[in-house]
Amino acid sequence: MQIEGCxxxxxxxxSGLGLATxxxxxxxxxxxxxxDLNGEAAAQAAAGFGGKGYACDVSDAKVVxxxxxxxxxxxxxxxxxxxxxxxxxASRILPRxxxxxxxxxxxxxxxxxxGTYTVMNIAARAMASAEALDADGARGVIVxxxxxxxxxxxxxxxxxxxxxxxVASMTLPAARELARFGIRVMAIAPGLFETAMSAxxxxxxxxxxxxxxxxxxxxxxxxxxxxxxxxxxxxxxxNGTTIRLDAAARMPIK
Numbered sequence: 001m002q003i004e005g006c007x008x009x010x011x012x013x014x015s016g017l018g019l020a021t022x023x024x025x026x027x028x029x030x031x032x033x034x035x036d037l038n039g040e041a042a043a044q045a046a047a048g049f050g051g052k053g054y055a056c057d058v059s060d061a062k063v064v065x066x067x068x069x070x071x072x073x074x075x076x077x078x079x080x081x082x083x084x085x086x087x088x089x090a091s092r093i094l095p096r097x098x099x100x101x102x103x104x105x106x107x108x109x110x111x112x113x114x115g116t117y118t119v120m121n122i123a124a125r126a127m128a129s130a131e132a133l134d135a136d137g138a139r140g141v142i143v144x145x146x147x148x149x150x151x152x153x154x155x156x157x158x159x160x161x162x163x164x165x166x167v168a169s170m171t172l173p174a175a176r177e178l179a180r181f182g183i184r185v186m187a188i189a190p191g192l193f194e195t196a197m198s199a200x201x202x203x204x205x206x207x208x209x210x211x212x213x214x215x216x217x218x219x220x221x222x223x224x225x226x227x228x229x230x231x232x233x234x235x236x237x238x239n240g241t242t243i244r245l246d247a248a249a250r251m252p253i254k
Contacts, residue, residue, distance in 0.1 A: 001138045001233055004029030007076040009068070011058050011119055012085030014041030016195035017145065020222030021082050021229050023049055028230060030080060033071045037085070058085045058115030061122075068122050077130040079140045080233055081123040086112045086145065086163075088197045090156040105159040112163035116144050120174065120185070128181040137182035141233050144171065146189040148246050155254040164189070168242040175240030184239040186232050191246025193220040214248040 008025045012018035014036030026032045026049035036042035039055025046053035052075065054067045071078060089108045091101040120142050127140035146168040153161030168187050175185040192198065192209060198219060210217055228245055232238045 006079040008080035009078045010082045011035040017225045018084030020226040024226035082143045108159035113166040139182040144187045152251045172240045187242040191249045
């Protein structure tokens with residue numbers, strides 16, 4: 001599908017993978033809406049390429065629905081929707097203090113999995129009612145963000161791995177269901193990338209983590225994620241699967 005002239009929505013785009021994706025799509029000629037929990041960061045990011053920024057909690061369906069309605073009115077039906085919003089809460093099932101971690105588990109799933117589903121659900125409804133864009137009947141592309149943790153989660157990542165596993169697992173059934181509307185659904189499972197989540201890692205911890213990254217043995221650049229999003233949008237045969245973007249890394253136990 002051609003990017004130029006399309007309306008794109010990127011969640012979690014105030015920084016990191018989302019910001020890189022929003023910037024790349026704008027560079028390719030898309031009209032981009034930046035959604036982020038931090039409204040100031042969203043507005044600042046959007047100002048960098050002439051897009052529009054919105055403060056958005058993706059786990060709040062009413063807020064997401066209202067924002068999509070506004071985007072459709074101001075910018076047109078979103079044809080490219082990329083979900084990068086998420087949290088990386090680390091919590092053991094049995095912490096040393098004996099406390100229960102059910103609330104943190106629920107919050108992680110609420111943002112990472114339910115939030116991703118909410119955006120996909122609302123985006124698909126808008127796309128399905130729009131005109132086809134090409135001879136294949138394409139109406140839109142949805143790209144969700146999983147994580148390598150969905151297959152090799154570490155100790156303390158039960159909630160995060162479960163949430164990202166859910167994102168990966170719903171990719172194929174979503175793609176199969178939405179195929180009749182000309183909507184493709186893909187997921188990307190990034191490995192270790194230079195984002196806000198990794199920025200605070202001490203040098204020794206970073207060096208230890210990078211031992212598990214065969215080649216290139218470094219943290220990924222957010223634009224490398226964005227380049228894969230671009231490839232997915234432009235290649236109509238990419239549909240219904242999760243792509244690991246990880247330099248062949250397999251995460252250790254902890």
